[in-house]
Amino acid sequence: MKNVLALIAGFLLFFSVMPALQAEASDTGQQVVSLKEKTSKLNVREKPSPRAKIVGSLKNGAVVYVYNTEPGGWSKIKYNNKAGYVASGYLVEKGAANITDGKKATVTASPSLNVRANPSPKAKIMGSLKKGTVIYVNGTRPGGWSEIRYKGKAAYVATSYLKFTDRLTIEEAEQLIIKDNGHPDTEVKFIYYESERDVYRAKVGYKNDEYGYWFVIVDPDSGNIKVD
Secondary structure, eight states, X not given: OHHHHHHHHHHHHHHHHHHHHHHHHTTSXXXXXXXXXXXXXXXXXXXXXXXXXXXXXXXXXXXXEEEEEETTTEEEEEETTEEEEEEGGGEEETTOOOOTTSEEEEEOOSSEEEEESSSSTTSOEEEEEETTOEEXXXXXXXXXXXXXXXXXXXXXXXXXXXXESOOOOHHXXXXXXXXHXXXXXXXXXXXXXXXXXTEXXXXXXXXXXXXXXXXXXXXXTTOOEEEO
């Protein structure tokens, strides 16, 4: 009888922890670095803190192995055969298309708009988008180009043939900055509209940190964020 009760208890314990194990598994394994600015790099720190020593960096698109997630929005990864920490907000599951972070736009070119492999009118044409197609722009490039996702790959279209659905409000820009930084303690100290450049300019830092801050600008049309 005791053996039967022990067996039942074992089954109950197993099924009670299964959801927790599954939830943890979704945050571990191979993940990909996903940055707004494709030329930027993600800092790898010695400890899970924005003030911890930087031990290296990862390029956009780098594949990393995540051991587990830590409190405060950090992920423990394998870096140079050692443990390191990165902001979890800049990681996506391998194979996931991170297109919803961009700004919605509609194609206005008639009858269609060429999609190119690089931001150049001489670049290879990957395909085309019909007039009226709704897309998401992940960022802008010099020369009047917008970066999009096309068939799972980075691609480029002429910005002049796009009509952005809505311009960001100052409140939306503030929330976008916080989300883009990826750390839960991110705080926008102040933000204002700069008419000369037609951008929102903000002072950004971490809560309870008086001196560690930086400035960014946000394009109200594309949602593109740059350090100023």
